[in-house]
Amino acid sequence: MSDKYRLYTCDPTLEVAGSTTLSFVNNIATPNIADLVAQHGLDAIDTSRWYPVRQVFALFNDIVQRENGNTQLFVAMGMRIAEQSEFPEEMKSTLTLAGILEGWQAHYTANHRNGTFPPVETIKVDDHHYQLVLDKDHIYPFDLVYGMVWGFCRLLLPTGTKFNIKYDDVHAPFRNYGDRVIIDVGWN
DSSP: OOGGGOOOOOOTTOEEEHHHHHHHHSSTTHHHHHHHHHHTTOSSOOTTSEEEHHHHHHHHHHHHHHTTTOOHHHHHHHHHHHHHOOOOHHHHTTOOHHHHHHTHHHHHHHTEESSOOOOEEEEEEETTEEEEEEETTOSSOHHHHHHHHHHHHHHHSOTTOOEEEEEOSSSOTTSOOTTEEEEEEEEO
16 A cells, blocks of 8 residues: 555544644645645634644645645645744753654644544654654654654754654555554664
8 A cells, every 4th residue: 555545534523733734734835735725725724723634634635636646745744844843931942853753642642632543653763763653544644744753853953963764664655564654763
C-alpha cells in the first residue's frame, strides 16, 4: 500500500486546534492550493476555534487527487506546523528536539479533542537518534509528520547542526510498509 493513494479519514467527532489548522493552509505551498482552501471553507481560520479534522481531510484528499498522488505539499504543511507551534514561556528556554520527539504524542493530544486516533510511539536509539513509529492507520499524511520533524530540527537544533531525517528502509510509505511507518531522525 502506498501513502499516495490513501484516503484520509478519521473519527467524525475529532477536532483540531485553529492554530494547527492555520498551519495546514498557510505555508509555502499555499499559492498552489488557495482555490481548494477556499472551496473547503478554510481560508479564514480563527486560531481560537476548533475545526473538524474531517473538513481538513476533505482538503487533503482533494490535494492528493489534484497532485496525482504526490504528497510533497504535506511536507511544507508539516514544516509550517513546527514554525507556528506555540509553547508556554516557561517551556521555551528548556525546549529541545529530544523533548519534542519524546513528547510527540502529547503534542498531538494538546492539539486535538473529541475523538481518537492511533498513538505515535517514540523510540530513543541514543541521545541524538530517535525514531517515530506511526501506525499504518495514522490519520495524518506521513509526509506531513516528516515535515514537522524537519521543521522542529531547524527550529530547535543549534545553527549549523547537521541532521538527517529519513523513512526507515523497510517501513517507508513508498514501500509495502506493513503495519507501520518509521521516521528516523539523527543529529550531531
